[in-house]
Amino acid sequence: MRIEIVNTGTELVLGDTINTNAAWLGQRLAALGLEVSRQTIVPDGAIIKVAIAEAAARSEVVLITGGLGPTNDDVTRECTAELLELPLEPSAEVMAHLEGYFTQRNKPVSEATKRQAMAPRGSQVLMNAFGTAPGLYLPAVLGAARGWNAHLFLLPGPPRELKPMMENQVEPILRSLLPDDADRAVLYQKITGMGESDIVEHIQADLEAMPGLELGYCIGKGDVDVRLAGAADVVAKAAALVRLKVGDFILSEDRRVIEEVVVDLLAERGEWVATAESCTGGTIASRITDVSGSSGVFGHGFVTYANEAKTKHLGVPADLIASHGAVSEEVARAMAEGCLATAGADHALAVTGIAGPSGGTPEKPVGTVFVALASRGQETVCRKLFFPGARDRFKLLTSQGALEMLRRRLRGINPTP
């Protein structure tokens, strides 16, 4: 089934909004076994008609986002109705929803808002539980007179309105349009701690020799997804091979990211982790607490950006810092062990390094970082890592490296490969 996405919105072409909807929709569709053949992004205005017409002429499904709101530059509904030469008619269901929505907020329904209750004749309204603008489904038959064979979905732009509408209303319709293909499987093996080229070197030749396997790599935030697709038995065989070759580096096979995996592993064991961060400035703690339920495994975190904070809160001796420097293996180990003790945790992660852009020296250039892991009753380990480059990337990769040390220890694998 050929499927395209059209995202409308001047804020998208100006770059003021990052187009996260396109990626999210792509993932949802990939999970249904559908690959988007093209995405088109156009600013608000009449160009929307051109983009929709081109996509509808080429495709069987077109998902169109944005331009359904109350303001003057929201014209997707009108553009679509004009393209299909359909009159706009008021929807009683939407009108009632709008009245309820505004009554709750003690405001009258403005004339501008009432435009949102208009729907092209023959279309199906997709109610919006999180906003005023309803979505619309125009079955392919409505475009037959133009020679098209495309089901059109008009969806709101704000992600919190779009996502539930896609999951609860659009996907069931798409599933009903799909031929049965029960044998097809898609598996993502998420790998961390190895670069993409190393992964390729270890697995690619063998996987490419498997007939019927679709192989792809998707670079994530600090990890790489190996995407295996095809007949279920082929995918199972390929996945087993990847496990054999690089199993220790496989983080998850269900797209969970490392903070989710670590929280889950700790929760299973009833253990606690604490953090002591210098150069990552709270990123590790923030990632852990992004996971719902992390309050059962994480209680104490320290951002000891200043040297005196390392001494005062973690008990790192000031003369250790003076003799080895704040960015050193000795200080990283002392931070981890001090954090473990003061937090009363089972594991403590500590990092100290030079995020840059300034502060580097010839022996310790910008990007140098020491990551230590102390665990109750086990030896403290430390790795020296090196992530030169932008500050946000440094923080991301360092926090990834730290969480990976803990994941490996929790899995019983050598934490410093």
Added chain:
Amino acid sequence: MRIEIVNTGTELVLGDTINTNAAWLGQRLAALGLEVSRQTIVPDGAIIKVAIAEAAARSEVVLITGGLGPTNDDVTRECTAELLELPLEPSAEVMAHLEGYFTQRNKPVSEATKRQAMAPRGSQVLMNAFGTAPGLYLPAVLGAARGWNAHLFLLPGPPRELKPMMENQVEPILRSLLPDDADRAVLYQKITGMGESDIVEHIQADLEAMPGLELGYCIGKGDVDVRLAGAADVVAKAAALVRLKVGDFILSEDRRVIEEVVVDLLAERGEWVATAESCTGGTIASRITDVSGSSGVFGHGFVTYANEAKTKHLGVPADLIASHGAVSEEVARAMAEGCLATAGADHALAVTGIAGPSGGTPEKPVGTVFVALASRGQETVCRKLFFPGARDRFKLLTSQGALEMLRRRLRGINPTP
């Protein structure tokens, strides 16, 4: 000048990579006064030729990203050469760069990599300081035989390679292609602490009455940019009006985000901030330390996720927590004051709340959060905020609200409007 972007990459249409390049390029072009008329995203493969040909036929400039690497699915270079019927010739400059790159890494230059040294005849190589794949500039004259009038730029997909190439090599060429338009101005006034509809209510009618003003709103992460464009005097007049109406809520007029503004304000005054975070789990500290130079204004942060951490590290009395609950104004104030004292800072921000999805009560539903600010020699203030919804949004908006309290105090405005 009509300009389009073509992003290539199967990972983009699958949604495995969020297309941040498109937004970033859009912003860079907007700063030159150029608005992208269309973005097209296509998977790797022959479809790239279709997308480039369509864009080249419609536009004067086409920026094409991705598909320049060494693997078999990297075909942008070859597709473009075929479209323009230009032979590929080895570039001595690129070959020398590749040899230097791999010699440094003690690896031979593979045959696959050597493909990257091939350039269509007549094109100009754009050297890549951060990777192996060079970019290419094909002046419009190369497509004249096809009836096109489009300058084509082939750029690498990885952002850390793309961005310096765009800034240092592509933008100077674009500027040389642009007509002089010295009078045009674009100004972004970044506003926080007010919703988009409130902003619209305060300023829109007056701004819409100004002839020649282009007005736009761009919703950011916890803030809204009011975008004013047009003749310089019109933009200046409009900006003055926005300052008059909502000046206290204007964060910056140079696109700096709140953490940058707060770090700059603290640095100017030589003051220090410390953080004590429960539900935001380190997000405030992480945002502050995203700013280069933050080590001069931020030394100590606490992530006191557990109640005993609040007591042990911040000195919040256990009976205060027992009597009012950890999520209460009393505890937020005590966290801020305890943090101020132990960190020896000039200001301390503290937050305690319920990020959800569980943990809510009828009196304190999920999304409830108390944000307190203690400052040396000034009264401690506290706000109750409410951000129901997803956990990442809760953390973002709560950290934004906390930083906004501090910004207002540093600017001498009432911190709790």
